[in-house]
Amino acid sequence: MDDPTTTQTVSDAVARLYNTYPFPPEPILDQAPPGYNWRWYWPTVHSFCTGAAPASGAVRVLDAGCGTGVSTEYIAHLNPQAEVLGIDLSDRAIATATQRCQSSGATNVRFRQLSIYDVDQLEGDFDWINCVGVIHHMPDPLRGLQALATKLAPGGFIHLFVYAAIGRWEISLMQRAIALVQGRQRGDYRDGVQVGRQLFASLPEGNRLKQRERDRWAMENQRDECFADMYVHPQEVDYTLDSLFELIDQSGLEFVGFSNPEVWQLDRLLAADPALLERARQLPQPDQYRLIELLDPEITHFEWFLARPPYPRWNWEDNAALLAAVPTRNPCMEGWPSQSIFDQNYQFVTLTPQEVDFLKACDHHNGSGSGQPPATVADLVAESGFTLQDVQQMQQRQLILLR
Structure with missing residues (x-):
């Protein structure tokens, strides 16, 4: 445009x-x-x-x-x-x-x-x-x-x-329906919210648009700000x-x-x-x-x-590089310290006892304010009995960060 x-x-x-x-x-x-x-x-x-x-x-x-x-x-x-x-x-x-x-x-x-x-x-x-x-x-x-x-x-x-x-097809249909009913009042966003709520209330039970709103969006759309952002926005691609x-x-x-x-x-x-x-x-x-x-x-x-290139990429397949890396526990987790946590995606994860021990060692040696000299993967592997493959998997799952 x-x-x-x-x-x-x-x-x-x-x-x-x-x-x-x-x-x-x-x-x-x-x-x-x-x-x-x-x-x-x-x-x-x-x-x-x-x-x-x-x-x-x-x-x-x-x-x-x-x-x-x-x-x-x-x-x-x-x-x-x-x-x-x-x-x-x-x-x-x-x-x-x-x-x-x-x-x-x-x-x-x-x-x-x-x-x-x-x-x-x-x-x-x-x-x-x-x-x-x-x-x-x-x-x-x-x-x-x-x-x-x-x-x-x-x-x-x-x-x-x-x-x-594809996933917003029903939303798109309702946006167009609200705009049709509003006619020349389109752009009056408070009127648009009212028209949209009236349309949903009037549609018969089992209607696909009504059901989709009820099943997926109704809780957040109780707030007019959210309903307006979804259904009466003047511009959407x-x-x-x-x-x-x-x-x-x-x-x-x-x-x-x-x-x-x-x-x-x-x-x-x-x-x-x-x-x-x-x-x-x-x-x-x-x-x-x-x-x-x-x-x-x-x-x-x-x-x-x-x-924007250039930017570095590490895959940690080089054992020498991995052994020299400094691991820290990803702080984006909830429920720690425990075997049962929510990870960085808020997905429920059950850690093995060995993983718990490794994360605790990361906190002890490399955590914020630990006061300890940085410990490398080599140091923690020797201390915990973890394998390099175990460390790679924890990094791939974003349970630890490596630098």
């Missing part, structure tokens, strides 16, 4: 939506936010993208399209050495984000009302950009992504999230894998991988027929992804990392 007038009109409409319904509508706390999201923690982001933890946490971070600052606040608290900037179109969202971070004591963050199209106004490059749920609401998503790419430092990473067309990779190919950046890789494993869907699974695995990787997209209409979004 090249018409600047149209682009500005759509951008203004998006800003009006979020001034009417600031999003996300999370409560403001007087303490650091609870829990974690590994995609908002620089060591785990760097480890996912490169295989190794970073040498330093002193990075510049841009939260592009930060909304009310929920992600920005997490990034600031999880990465106290980082310099964090949040930008958004909506002045009301920026005001909320500022209040949120002031209340929780996040002092390494600042905010600015600014369009992603205008990031060339920002000084310097960023090591890490977070842009989740944003570019699909831009009148020209490619232009937005290319603008962000110009601000990504060499060796830097950007995490993105866009909607998936939903992607298929084909259109997604067209976008990536034109971004000037390199695809690192989906940040939810467990979703993109064929055995998740085809394990019941080993012969068929093996046949599907012979497909080129892009076609394996396409097959998963077609077979699982529950996939409602794509989330992935891009990088």
Whole structure:
């Protein structure tokens, strides 16, 4: 979309939506936010993208399209050495984000009302950009992504999230139905929420749209802010894998991988027929992804990392390099210390006694404030009886970070 007038009109409409319904509508706390999201923690982001933890946490971070600052606040608290900037179109969202971070004591963050199209106004490059749920609401998503790419430092990473067309088919139908009923009142977002709720209430039991809303979205959509963001947004582009990779190919950046890789494993869907699974695995990787997209209409979004080369990659297959690495426990886990934990993806994991001992040794020797000299994998293997294969598996499962 090249018409600047149209682009500005759509951008203004998006800003009006979020001034009417600031999003996300999370409560403001007087303490650091609870829990974690590994995609908002620089060591785990760097480890996912490169295989190794970073040498330093002193990075510049841009939260592009930060909304009310929920992600920005997490990034600031999880990465106290980082310099964090949040930008958004909506002045009301920026005001909320500022209040949120002031209340929780996040002092390494600042905010600015600014369009992603205008990031060339920002000084310097960023090591890490977070842009989740944003570019699909831009009148020209490619232009937005290319603008962000110009601000990504060499060796830097950007995490993105866009909607998936197949998994949001019912949402798309209801969006169009609400717009039809609204007619000339389209753009009155409060009216749109009312019309949408009336439509859902009026549809007969068993209706596919009604059932999908009830089964998948109704709990979060109790809040008008969420309902409006989903059903009356003035601008939305939903992607298929084909259109997604067209976008990536034109971004000037390199695809690192989906940040939810467990979703993109064929055995998740085809394990019941080993012969068929093996046949599907012979497909080129892009076609394996396409097959998963077609077979699982529950996939409602794509989330992935891009990088600006050059950046290092470690796979830790070199035993000498692995033995010399320094392991730390991934702090993105809940329930530790225990054999039963939630891992960085909030998946329930039962650790073996040997894994528990190894993680405890990591904390003792290499944990924050341990006061101990750094212990290498070689040191801990000799101490625990762990094998190098065991260490590799823990790293692949992101239970430990290696540097």
